[in-house]
Amino acid sequence: xxxxxxxxxxxxxxxxxxxxxxxxxxxxxxxxxxxxxxxxxxxxxxxxxxxxxxxxxxxxxxxxxxxxxxxxxxxxxxxxxxxxxxxxxxxxxxxxxxxxxxxxxxxxxxxxxxxxxxxxxxxxxxxxxxxxxxxxxxxxxxxxxxxxxxxxxxxxxxxxxxxxxxxxxxxxxxxxxxxxxxxxxxxxxxxxxxxxxxxxxxxxxxxxxxxxxxxxxxxxxxxxxxxxxxxxxxxxxxxxxxxxxxxxxxxxxxxxxxxxxxxxxxxxxxxxxxxxxxxxxxxxxxxxxxxxxxxxxxxxxxxxxxxxxxxxxxxxxxxxxxxxxxxxxxxxxxxxxxxxxxxxxxxxxxxxxxxxxxxxxxxxxxxxxxxxxxxxxxxxxxxxxxxxxxxxxx
Amino acid sequence: xxxxxxxxxxxxxxxxxxxxxxxxxxxxxxxxxxxxxxxxxxxxxxxxxxxxxxxxxxxxxxxxxxxxxxxxxxxxxxxxxxxxxxxxxxxxxxxxxxxxxxxxxxxxxxxxxxxxxxxxxxxxxxxxxxxxxxxxxxxxxxxxxxxxxxxxxxxxxxxxxxxxxxxxxxxxxxxxxxxxxxxxxxxxxxxxxxxxxxxxxxxxxxxxxxxxxxxxxxxxxxxxxxxxxxxxxxxxxxxxxxxxxxxxxxxxxxxxxxxxxxxxxxxxxxxxxxxxxxxxxxxxxxxxxxxxxxxxxxxxxxxxxxxxxxxxxxxxx
Numbered sequence: 001x002x003x004x005x006x007x008x009x010x011x012x013x014x015x016x017x018x019x020x021x022x023x024x025x026x027x028x029x030x031x032x033x034x035x036x037x038x039x040x041x042x043x044x045x046x047x048x049x050x051x052x053x054x055x056x057x058x059x060x061x062x063x064x065x066x067x068x069x070x071x072x073x074x075x076x077x078x079x080x081x082x083x084x085x086x087x088x089x090x091x092x093x094x095x096x097x098x099x100x101x102x103x104x105x106x107x108x109x110x111x112x113x114x115x116x117x118x119x120x121x122x123x124x125x126x127x128x129x130x131x132x133x134x135x136x137x138x139x140x141x142x143x144x145x146x147x148x149x150x151x152x153x154x155x156x157x158x159x160x161x162x163x164x165x166x167x168x169x170x171x172x173x174x175x176x177x178x179x180x181x182x183x184x185x186x187x188x189x190x191x192x193x194x195x196x197x198x199x200x201x202x203x204x205x206x207x208x209x210x211x212x213x214x215x216x217x218x219x220x221x222x223x224x225x226x227x228x229x230x231x232x233x234x235x236x237x238x239x240x241x242x243x244x245x246x247x248x249x250x251x252x253x254x255x256x257x258x259x260x261x262x263x264x265x266x267x268x269x270x271x272x273x274x275x276x277x278x279x280x281x282x283x284x285x286x287x288x289x290x291x292x293x294x295x296x297x298x299x300x301x302x303x304x305x306x307x308x309x310x311x312x313x314x315x316x317x318x319x320x321x322x323x324x325x326x327x328x329x330x331x332x333x334x335x336x337x338x339x340x341x342x343x344x345x346x347x348x349x350x351x352x353x354x355x356x357x358x359x360x361x362x363x364x365x366x367x368x369x370x371x372x373x374x375x376x377x378x379x380x381x382x383x384x385x386x387x388x389x390x391x392x393x394x
Numbered sequence: 395x396x397x398x399x400x401x402x403x404x405x406x407x408x409x410x411x412x413x414x415x416x417x418x419x420x421x422x423x424x425x426x427x428x429x430x431x432x433x434x435x436x437x438x439x440x441x442x443x444x445x446x447x448x449x450x451x452x453x454x455x456x457x458x459x460x461x462x463x464x465x466x467x468x469x470x471x472x473x474x475x476x477x478x479x480x481x482x483x484x485x486x487x488x489x490x491x492x493x494x495x496x497x498x499x500x501x502x503x504x505x506x507x508x509x510x511x512x513x514x515x516x517x518x519x520x521x522x523x524x525x526x527x528x529x530x531x532x533x534x535x536x537x538x539x540x541x542x543x544x545x546x547x548x549x550x551x552x553x554x555x556x557x558x559x560x561x562x563x564x565x566x567x568x569x570x571x572x573x574x575x576x577x578x579x580x581x582x583x584x585x586x587x588x589x590x591x592x593x594x595x596x597x598x599x600x601x602x603x604x605x606x607x608x609x610x611x612x613x614x615x616x617x618x619x620x621x622x623x624x625x626x627x628x629x630x631x632x633x634x635x636x637x638x639x640x641x642x643x644x645x646x647x648x649x650x651x652x653x654x655x656x657x658x659x660x661x662x663x664x665x666x667x668x669x670x671x672x673x674x675x676x677x678x679x680x681x682x683x684x685x686x687x688x689x690x691x692x693x694x695x696x697x698x699x700x701x702x703x704x705x706x707x708x709x710x711x
Binding site: 052 | 464468471490502
């Protein structure tokens with residue numbers, strides 16, 4: 001029987017860590033992810049787990065130590081947010097190119113400046129090209145479930161890539177919700193032990209990692225990473241299937257909500273999906289308009305064909321980004337979904353919104369306005385401004 | 395451990411007959427002290443003990459592990475420029491965990507090498523953190539007194555007045571303005587069990603013994619090795635050993651160790667030579683020998699004397 005609890009997102013991820021009992025966790029405090037290493041430290045202090053905690057002096061060192069520990073053969077994780085992730089930037093690329101199955105619990109928070117401690121996706125979106133798998137959560141339950149699946153994806157020998165498990169700062173990380181936990185024994189059997197093929201401490205075979213690769217070799221190493229990302233697509237889905245067997249909860253690359261007959265769709269990542277769902281129910285019950293939602297769970301690898309197929313029958317799509325990329329043309333999700341639609345020759349009208357930067361609230365009213373704009377665009381085929389902000393102070 | 399450290403040193407045994415763990419085929423320059431430092435330190439590992447060797451990004455790294463060839467007999471990790479300390483702290487922690495789980499049977503030792511740029515400057519925080527946390531590994535700085543891998547830019551280890559590509563001696567400037575950072579003393583102030591400062595002298599007993607103590611003392615250890623660079627310093631490649639001898643006999647480079655806070659001088663010159671003897675054979679100090687720069691030479695001598703006296707006091711001499 002699963003265990004019913006009430007936990008915040010940070011508690012939920014920390015609980016998943018406790019159940020997995022990983023080998024090494026280097027971490028450095030930063031709001032709003034600080035609670036995760038705090039909980040882990042208390043589990044260690046009370047003898048609940050035997051993870052070794054490394055009290056590093058910066059996030060750069062936390063990812064550096066994680067790389068050392070993972071290369072040595074240990075199951076390794078860390079947690080961070082915002083500027084902490086930015087300080088790791090160089091190391092994120094090294095971890096991915098070294099093909100190390102590190103898991104990072106990311107609590108999404110706006111990047112400075114100005115300094116801001118609240119949710120947006122500028123941190124993880126800034127790391128989107130670093131070679132990490134990125135999986136996002138709408139709720140505490142999803143953050144927990146995604147974390148339980150993370151090592152199994154990362155350590156699969158056809159993948160061997162680091163995984164970032166993302167949840168929205170404060171909204172998810174500090175909001176306490178009902179949650180269903182999987183029993184310890186089931187988690188243990190599901191996650192298993194790490195059995196690395198090659199590692200520094202292999203007594204039978206010394207190993208060198210982190211070479212200087214000249215032009216003759218560098219490009220092949222990048223192609224290898226791409227292949228791992230392609231392989232990850234299959235593995236993410238098969239791990240999700242296995243997870244469904246122990247939890248009863250189903251996961252894919254994204255969630256389609258009321259999309260079976262939808263004519264107007266929103267694409268969004270993270271906690272705002274919950275607000276969108278409430279708006280959809282209200283709109284459908286009051287107006288009968290066929291509105292739906294695609295909530296992205298897996299952003300890396302990017303499931304472009306699947307997203308295009310999910311949107312192939314709609315008249316108009318609004319893609320909502322919780323981060324700027326200052327191209328002057330939209331946000332990262334907007335750019336990638338639009339490109340996916342173009343490649344698949346999907347003719348839906350597209351509009352891109354930026355919302356929720358630095359923790360700005362997004363409400364059901366906001367979503368209703370977005371859908372109203374989609375009705376207008378679908379009818380007139382006229383997108384006046386294909387890149388706009390929601391909830392901006394006038 | 396005591397009998398290990400007190401055993402007599404035999405040059406032929408340790409430096410000639412012992413199997414190398416840093417092997418030929420690397421691309422370091424002829425006359426490079428860095429390569430000699432690595433080879434000497436790794437030779438002090440006991441046969442049968444396994445090791446993981448680390449590198450900060452450096453001349454050493456790009457010359458000793460250019461894909462697909464590694465010059466190390468042992469497992470090896472390079473991560474980046476500024477994080478050799480943090481990286482090895484991860485490896486060492488993983489070892490303790492996996493050993494505790496019974497997954498590893500043998501004895502492993504952990505040694506990481508950084509140049510002075512990667513140690514005194516950009517990697518300082520990462521090394522300081524690792525030493526403070528007490529990880530059981532040796533951080534070896536092969537100190538050639540500048541960013542040699544990128545073409546001799548000044549670092550905080552560069553001696554005053556040295557002509558580097560970012561502190562060039564010109565018509566109105568006389569090389570680097572500041573004196574060098576005393577990293578070994580700073581590491582001693584971390585209250586770690588072992589700090590040593592050495593270079594290559596005579597039969598290599600000093601570096602061998604210090605490396606062995608650093609490696610086999612439980613807990614963190616720091617070893618600072620003066621490692622001349624023929625390109626950056628401007629000396630004949632065959633003169634490396636002579637340059638090292640002059641560095642210690644002029645007291646420019648005191649050789650000492652700090653064991654649990656107790657400072658001991660491990661070499662006292664029979665006759666303290668004037669600093670000019672060390673500076674003259676090096677192109678980077680050529681401008682100091684212009685007649686109008688006599689005062690700078692005197693300043694240099696004063697600085698050396700002051701540092702030497704401080705060391706003598708620390709060593710109760």
